[in-house]
Amino acid sequence: MTFRFLVGATFIAATLAASPLFAQSAEATKLGDEKYEPRVGQSGKDVIWVPTNDAVAEAMLKVAKVKSTDLVYDLGAGDGKIAIAAAKNFGATAVGIEYNKEMAELATRNTERAGVADKVKIINGDIFVEDFSKATVVTMYLLPDLNLKIRPTILKMAPGTRIVTNSFNMGDWEPDDTVGTGYAQGYFWVVPGNAAGKWLLKGVEGSQQPVSLEVTQRYQRVGGTLNIYGKTQPILSATLSGNRLKFTFLDHSNQSRFMDVTLNGSEFSGQVFENSPLYSVTGTRN
Numbered sequence: 001m002t003f004r005f006l007v008g009a010t011f012i013a014a015t016l017a018a019s020p021l022f023a024q025s026a027e028a029t030k031l032g033d034e035k036y037e038p039r040v041g042q043s044g045k046d047v048i049w050v051p052t053n054d055a056v057a058e059a060m061l062k063v064a065k066v067k068s069t070d071l072v073y074d075l076g077a078g079d080g081k082i083a084i085a086a087a088k089n090f091g092a093t094a095v096g097i098e099y100n101k102e103m104a105e106l107a108t109r110n111t112e113r114a115g116v117a118d119k120v121k122i123i124n125g126d127i128f129v130e131d132f133s134k135a136t137v138v139t140m141y142l143l144p145d146l147n148l149k150i151r152p153t154i155l156k157m158a159p160g161t162r163i164v165t166n167s168f169n170m171g172d173w174e175p176d177d178t179v180g181t182g183y184a185q186g187y188f189w190v191v192p193g194n195a196a197g198k199w200l201l202k203g204v205e206g207s208q209q210p211v212s213l214e215v216t217q218r219y220q221r222v223g224g225t226l227n228i229y230g231k232t233q234p235i236l237s238a239t240l241s242g243n244r245l246k247f248t249f250l251d252h253s254n255q256s257r258f259m260d261v262t263l264n265g266s267e268f269s270g271q272v273f274e275n276s277p278l279y280s281v282t283g284t285r286n
Helices: 003-018 020-028 054-063 081-090 101-113 144-155
Strands: 071-075 093-098 120-124 137-140 162-166 177-179 186-190 197-202 211-218 221-228 231-234 236-241 244-250 256-264 267-273 277-285
Touching: 054 081, 054 137, 054 162, 054 177, 054 186, 071 081, 081 093, 081 101, 081 120, 081 137, 093 101, 101 120, 137 144, 221 236, 221 244, 256 277
Parallel strands: 071 093, 071 137, 093 120, 137 162
Antiparallel strands: 162 186, 177 186, 197 211, 197 277, 211 221, 221 231, 236 244, 244 256, 256 267, 267 277
């Protein structure tokens, strides 16, 4: 950990601790218990500890649309607040990973006090070592450098996995949504599938004659061209959310059509719509 990084972390801690939103939370909530009392801004492994405001934690879980069938992993779980909220307020199963042993033990006691010890597990471990690949939702309150360091691991997770961070983004991976403002802001992403490449489509306009689709992709941002019967056109309003690829195109009679397909490795299947489904399509990546 460099001196520059420590100065930045200390400044962030001081700024957050001085904010009215955090001050209200700190006044209303005891930060620890009789066994351990953490301090705002205390140093950890590459991080400092600043507790997430209750309203921000709730907003983060809401934007991720957490539900009872979800498995939520909170990376850098601290006192367990977000993992506990996921279980108590949304019915999810949750796991918190916390490097500091005393903090992890506090978080475990907090799950018991909250009555969710059967739904929340706190692991005393390193987020860069522990396996969280089975998560359907990942929450984080890490410093910017750590967000970027863990980003490659997150991008390898199952398409459709929902990611929410508190206060800091993921560099040039633009969020799909945001909640709040400033240091009370959360960023939301859906891990994108792999749509890039050249595809051969069957079933377009009800014909088995192949149609070619070429997709370019950067994270969840996609574009490309569609070639129908020798005529190439750009795909319009293209979106990729998880494994769901959608775009608008013009058929052979210049009528606007909407394609909605689900990726499955090097194949996809779905339908083409006008106001209602017109026909089914399939695709295979070359």
